[in-house]
Amino acid sequence: MESYDPQTLEPLWQKRWEEQGVHRAGRRPEKQKFYQLEMFPYPSGRLHMGHMRNYSIGDVIARYHWMRGYDVMHPIGWDAFGMPAENAAIDGGQHPAKWTYQNIEHMKVQLQRLGFSFDWDRELATCDADYYRWEQLVFTRLFERGLAYKKKATVNWCPNDQTVLANEQVVEGGCWRCGTTVQARDIEQWFLKITDYAEELLADLEKLQGKWPDRVLTMQRNWIGKSHGAHTDFELEKPAEDGTKSIRVFTTRPDTLFGATFMSIAAEHPLALQLARQGGREAEVAAFIEKEKAHGRRGPDEDFEKEGVFTGAYCVNPVTGWQVPVWVANFVLMGYGTGAVMAVPSHDQRDFEFAKKYDQRIVVVIQPEGESLDPATMEGAHEGPGKLVASGQFDGLDNEEAKKKITAFLESEKKGEGAITYRLRDWLISRQRYWGTPIPMVYDDAGKIHPVPADQLPVLLPQDVEIKAEGGSPLVGHPDFGKVEIPGVGLAQRDTDTMDTFVESSWYFLRYLSPRSTEHLVDPEMARRWMPVDQYVGGVEHAVLHLLYARFFTKVLRDLDILPGDLDEPFDALLTQGMVCKEFYYRGEGSDLKYFPLEDVEEGPNGPVAKSDGKPVSKGPMVKMSKSKKNGVDPDELVEKYGADTARLFCLFAAPPEHDLLWDDTAVEGASRFLGRLWRLIGDRPWLAGVAPGESQEAGEGAEIRRWLHKTIKAVTEDLTPPRFAFNTAIARMTELQNALYKFKVDESSPEADKALMRKCAQTLVQLVHPFCPHITEELWNKLGGEGLLLDSEWPVFDEQWTVDDTVTIAVQIKGKVRAKIEIAADASQDEVREKALAEPNVQKHIEGQEIRKFIYVPGKIVNIVV
Incomplete structure (x- = not known):
């Protein structure tokens, strides 16, 4: 069989998945739904390892549920408004829209190259007018209900970004995005009345107990206060x-x-x-x-x-x-x-x-x-x-x-x-910037505020703007944006503020359900079918920002009759993944501190040195990968060298999902070796394709392999079933099964029962590995002669009786010290255990000349002898 070449086979399978629409939600309308969602990315231009880990976790969950027979919703989109686009316009002279859409195109290719099972038909970007028109409509309805209001307030002002920050966006006195010390200013600002929902937001945390991390629930309770x-x-x-x-x-x-x-x-x-x-x-x-x-x-x-x-x-x-x-x-x-x-x-x-x-x-x-x-x-x-x-x-x-x-x-x-x-304060949502959703309000000659009528929405961002380094919004004084004719009001002045980008991310999960609808923010039938999100995956840093705002928006939209009346919470279960960490290299301190990219550092005879000048650099501890410390690993380089499946497998095996992942180059090599062995296990046995799968009823080595098979199916199934998600231990169990199969000496001349068992084990292992490594497993499934695509195959089922060992090894203690270990039948009686324990030479040595006062046997665990 040809050697494993992920760069060739991975694009082929990605193309086939797209052609067959295998990842499209709704293709199993008669089945139970499962809505899997990861927090959508900001289109910065390149994926980082945090993205890759986040989406790898979500993809395992989505693929597992497809194979369990669910109708799965697994969408993706872009959190596309925000300051970085304006900064790019200042630094490079590129319009924020052009910069954003170019980045989206590049990052989309990166995500597709990793083989994630996204339903790309539902892709959205929050900077599209077809998206934010619904946000503007909701804002006008909130204004009519008194839930959106404007008042003069002392606010948090970031002098670097030249805009206002919500209380939640001030971290240790600095701007959450750039770290600049925040100032206090008195400015007229727009607020959403989240305090009207404080008691419900607090009380409904009880509904999430056991399904959300305790840490997040505690943070929200404390924030609501x-x-x-x-x-x-x-x-x-x-x-x-x-x-x-x-x-x-x-x-x-x-x-x-x-x-x-x-x-x-x-x-x-x-x-x-x-x-x-x-x-x-x-x-x-x-x-x-x-x-x-x-x-x-x-x-x-x-x-x-x-x-x-x-x-x-x-x-x-x-x-x-x-x-x-x-x-x-x-x-x-x-x-x-x-x-x-x-x-x-x-x-x-x-x-x-x-x-x-x-x-x-x-x-x-x-x-x-x-x-x-x-x-x-x-x-x-x-x-x-x-x-x-x-x-x-x-x-x-x-x-x-x-x-x-x-x-x-x-x-x-x-x-x-x-x-x-x-403690919770109303949510300050207005920003004095350009690249955001325009606030759909106008002012008449008397200064009275009026909402823009629904038939005049969306209020579009003008494209002919100049964004200046000194900050401020180019909407102020824009010749075509400022004045507008409003029925019943006359010529009015538009509000020139835009909304905080956290508003867009407070309801995007709803728009995925009917992203092209021109009649509804979300189609009511789709909301009833798919909400709430069954499993949400993202960072704990959003505990009192996005996660709180999304809960608030869900309750508001329910009360506006946009969502079903019994939908109180947006996310049924939450998994907060840890950071991806790696050491960094630096030289100097204080104002002279300089960080060195990983590729510019090599090991010299006396420690690390910079390739650029050959001089020593210091090695810092494991910290979150970041642009500032230049310690990031490029996912593209990883995929280019090893393939997407290896990159995914490493991210999932290196640490439990909720823990920080400490980068280890040798562990990446280990993931690559596992897939190479899987490829050879099946590739070196082409005769398996012509053998019907079966399970030997005979004792001996076949029975032991059968036991390995069923114990592995059980363990992996339990590890992938919410809320356990022990991906690292699932991979470890699959590695053990693979090792056992290499020791199972079966070839084309072996008995039919052994060949059938080998075929059964091989195809089952391929199915179990599929959620983690979809490309190589599709190829191997195809070579085994498996029907259709793996996503539509039935998840393997274990037989409970074959998950129990025939024999167990137990310790024999005398006066609290282990003196022997014996192997007994799992169902051995106390008399049988006593006979075998007392026959052990070392046991006889330590009880010689003494009376046995008690013989205590804890079934399957331990023997205690009291003399």
Whole structure:
């Protein structure tokens, strides 16, 4: 047989799959559906190994379900709007649309070359007007329902990208995309009212328990951040300039209210400068506010030095009557709670540190059991349970009971009430950029906002634009975009903002179901047939971005009657794959730090050196492959050298899917050797094609091979069945079966029963390997004379009785130490086991002259002898 040549056979099978439409969803309408989906890629121009791993995982799941008889939906598309296209226009002078579509064409070829079972008839790109017109229509309906609104707000501004960021897109004070320190700015912005769905988003996480990773569920719960507590009002000693008479706070600790000794408000709080003027400290407070704006926005969980400035004004503690100084503090965020925090330094560590730094009063109001805290000697806040002290009529109460009673007291005195708040803020979706979905709203001469009528959608992006390095949107002032005639409104001014690209990815999985429909965002019958997605695969980094937004959009579209009324969640099960990691090479540090591409490094006599200059470079640890560290492996080079099947097999074998994959060149070679041996196993036995598959009923070597066969089918089936997905152990079991078959000495002159068994094992192994390595297995299936394509073959079935060993090896322990191992029949009786164990010479040696008091046999496991 000819040698294994993946570069020749892989394109042939890809062409045949396309011609026969074997991957098209809906070709088994009478069968149970399975919707397999991986997060779609941004068309950056080239696939990276993270893409390859993600889609290899999804492809195994899709192919496995095709072979189990399902009607499978496995689509692909492009998350095509976004900043990189504008940056390319700035750097290379190429229009974002041209750059994007060229990249799509190249990456599509790369994906097809890897043999993924995508239904390319459903391909979509979010930058197509036929796609985003539906997004614009939904936006207008959300506006009509009050779920989309515009307001002036202090927002996160990325000075590098010249655009606004949602709270979720600020990571440790920097832009999630470029890392630039984020600034605070007051701008009119569009929001989607995700907070209206906060309780449902939280409650429905229970439906995903056991099907989504616990880590993701926890991240979403924390991000939504439901808190039970109380609102209470601290009356100002003097009304503010705008007539405000009190500062409202929300606290989860009403039991500590008697210990509130100062008030902290956010730098953006509308009372900050008013109270500073009242207190004669306007200059100091204004300087502090400007410093905070320049510093940038901080995340609620970010660690930083706590600073503040006294306004000179006071409010009154509603239960003690104390004068409480009002401070502007950098740790209070206007976007969370009310933008004001009652400070209880004795029972909150952040407040304690602030009080110590600025010499604020500390009053203990909760004493832990068996202790007596003294503010003068405390080294930190007591945040745990205890009994109330210095709390008037509530003294002696357990602090949990006191929470309820103090809340009831506030309500009776009309000084506050019980409340539930959420950390989740409304979703800021407007961006001051060009390459995105235009917001379909206009403004009349009076400044009133109107939605663009449905029959005037889509609002198209103009193509004749100039994108400048200094940022900003070219839609502002564009001669043909700005003005439009709207029935009932007249000549109106278009909104020049575009939507956050996370809006497009919040519903793309629905558009796949009817991507060419001109009547519906999603055909109702298709939604009923295919939703929800059965298995979603993607990165955990999207836990509180895409995954939360997609859940929100699904609920909104359900309430707009676009989706079935019983569809509450978009993704039934979620698998979050790990990163692909490799070491990197560098030289220098700080501003002189330079990274070297892998191909520019070689091993010298004293360690790695750069080929370019022969000088030493340092080797860094395993980290995520990235352009910045130049440690990426090009999938194209891997496919060119080894073939797509080897590349896929390595990605799936090197680590469990949820773990990081540590790149190992020798493991790639190992994957290649496995496929080479599979090729020879069948190629060196051309006579197998003329033998009918069968299973020997005889004892001996044939029976042992039969047992290997059924144990492997069972193990691989269990490993591929959701939610296990233990691809690496499945491959290991198939390798073991392959090794056993090489030891099974069968040739053309062997007994018919042995040849039939070999044929059965060979074709079964090919079927089991197919989801991982589809090209080579199709070729071998064809050479074996298998009918049709493997995707339409029936997944092998195991016989339970042949998955159990005839014999087992068990240890014999005496006084807790293993003295022998014996091989016994799996169904041996205790008497038979006793006889064999006591016949072992080493056992006899250790019991000689002693009485056996107990003989304990744990069937199939172990023998314990007590003497």
